[in-house]
Amino acid sequence: MTKVIKVLGTGCPKCQSMTGVVKEVVFEHQIDATIEKVEDIAKIMEFNVMTTPALVIDNVIAIKGRVPSKEEVLALLK
Amino acid sequence: MFDWIQNSADWLVYEVLNLKEGQHLAEALNFFIYDTTKILILLVIVIFLMGIVNSYFPIDKVKNYLSRNKLYGLEYLMASLFGVVTPFCSCSSVPLFIGFVRGGIPLGVTFAFLITSPLVNEVAIGLFIGLFGLKTTMIYVVSGILLGTVSGIILQKLTLERFLTPWVKEVLANAQKDQEVFTAEKQTLKQRLPVIWSEVRTILKGVIPYVLVGIAIGGFMHGYIPEGFFEHYMNRDNLFAVPIATILAVPMYSNASGILPVVQVLVSKGIPLGTAIAFMMGVVGLSLPEAMLLKKVMTFKLIAIFFGVVTLCIIISGYAFNVFL
Numbered sequence: 041m042t043k044v045i046k047v048l049g050t051g052c053p054k055c056q057s058m059t060g061v062v063k064e065v066v067f068e069h070q071i072d073a074t075i076e077k078v079e080d081i082a083k084i085m086e087f088n089v090m091t092t093p094a095l096v097i098d099n100v101i102a103i104k105g106r107v108p109s110k111e112e113v114l115a116l117l118k
Numbered sequence: 119m120f121d122w123i124q125n126s127a128d129w130l131v132y133e134v135l136n137l138k139e140g141q142h143l144a145e146a147l148n149f150f151i152y153d154t155t156k157i158l159i160l161l162v163i164v165i166f167l168m169g170i171v172n173s174y175f176p177i178d179k180v181k182n183y184l185s186r187n188k189l190y191g192l193e194y195l196m197a198s199l200f201g202v203v204t205p206f207c208s209c210s211s212v213p214l215f216i217g218f219v220r221g222g223i224p225l226g227v228t229f230a231f232l233i234t235s236p237l238v239n240e241v242a243i244g245l246f247i248g249l250f251g252l253k254t255t256m257i258y259v260v261s262g263i264l265l266g267t268v269s270g271i272i273l274q275k276l277t278l279e280r281f282l283t284p285w286v287k288e289v290l291a292n293a294q295k296d297q298e299v300f301t302a303e304k305q306t307l308k309q310r311l312p313v314i315w316s317e318v319r320t321i322l323k324g325v326i327p328y329v330l331v332g333i334a335i336g337g338f339m340h341g342y343i344p345e346g347f348f349e350h351y352m353n354r355d356n357l358f359a360v361p362i363a364t365i366l367a368v369p370m371y372s373n374a375s376g377i378l379p380v381v382q383v384l385v386s387k388g389i390p391l392g393t394a395i396a397f398m399m400g401v402v403g404l405s406l407p408e409a410m411l412l413k414k415v416m417t418f419k420l421i422a423i424f425f426g427v428v429t430l431c432i433i434i435s436g437y438a439f440n441v442f443l
Contacts, residue, residue, distance in 0.1 A: 052210075081213070082285060085216045085217075085220075088220075090178060090210070090217035091177055091210050091213065092213055105210070106313070106317065107320070
């Protein structure tokens with residue numbers, strides 16, 4: 041099943057590096073997933089996070105407030 | 119405590135590079151090596167310790183604590199204290215603000231947190247210890263916390279809810295205390311350390327260039343500006359020095375790292391410490407990029423009031439330092 045990945049962040053450098061990490065992992069491991077960047081603050085707040093960037097996988101918050109390592113993202117996606 | 123760094127710097131400059139003691143270049147290089155080594159070590163220690171504290175007090179826990187407990191006026195001080203241990207990235211200020219409002223935390227308490235969080239942060243503390251010593255650092259930290267507390271109380275008294283943007287007012291109307299239970303990650307310190315350590319590395323990587331440039335400029339100025347140069351027109355009796363320094367500082371944005379080493383040299387050349395601290399607080403605590411971000415949740419009028427009150431408090435504390443230090 042295709043996983044729905046969302047990266048929540050208003051466009052700060054940390055949010056961009058999180059998007060980069062996620063994209064790399066998905067590409068390198070050929071994971072079936074869509075990646076969406078959510079930059080609208082009202083939409084971000086629907087997820088009830090207070091620190092960005094946040095990683096949402098299939099509508100569940102997986103990581104918030106920090107940039108994860110590739111291994112961590114891979115473990116979450118498996 | 120830092121003797122060994124001085125010895126290593128001496129050895130490197132005078133023995134290895136074979137430069138003569140007393141030479142301009144040799145002294146500047148020695149100063150640069152000593153200062154950067156000392157400051158980097160202090161930064162690692164402070165950021166690491168703060169990282170540990172923060173790992174046990176994540177922001178969600180802080181929010182729930184503030185919205186659940188009746189603190190009889192102490193909530194401003196608590197919010198301000200929490201601001202110290204929470205790392206602050208101006209890009210997080212909006213989600214943070216909304217999170218607090220949604221949790222039913224009064225606007226003034228939220229402001230207290232928002233003011234102290236950037237003002238007293240781990241990078242500023244590490245640099246302060248390295249450049250000004252422990253005593254001045256304590257004064258900075260304590261006054262930063264008090265400044266956040268007092269400004270928060272003042273802002274609460276002004277009942278500013280009407281100046282929030284419409285969608286935030288809606289959030290405010292639906293605010294509820296005690297919502298979802300925060301499930302803390304149950305981890306041992308050992309499990310937390312890798313994450314904390316990688317945070318330390320990220321923060322350091324971000325500030326090192328600024329610190330190096332700042333110390334280099336400071337080192338250069340150290341050698342070329344005569345002692346007491348500034349005393350002439352920036353002395354304690356000049357009543358305009360503090361406000362001018364503060365107002366100049368507010369639009370500036372430099373995460374403290376670049377500007378602090380320069381300020382330290384200015385102080386050693388005769389600028390009063392209070393004026394320098396007011397300038398520092400203006401640079402670190404308030405910035406134009408932050409104002410731009412806050413526009414999403416606050417009307418222009420509210421941002422202006424917020425910045426105005428904080429600027430005023432900074433100016434007052436600048437005067438106080440100059441009188442009492």
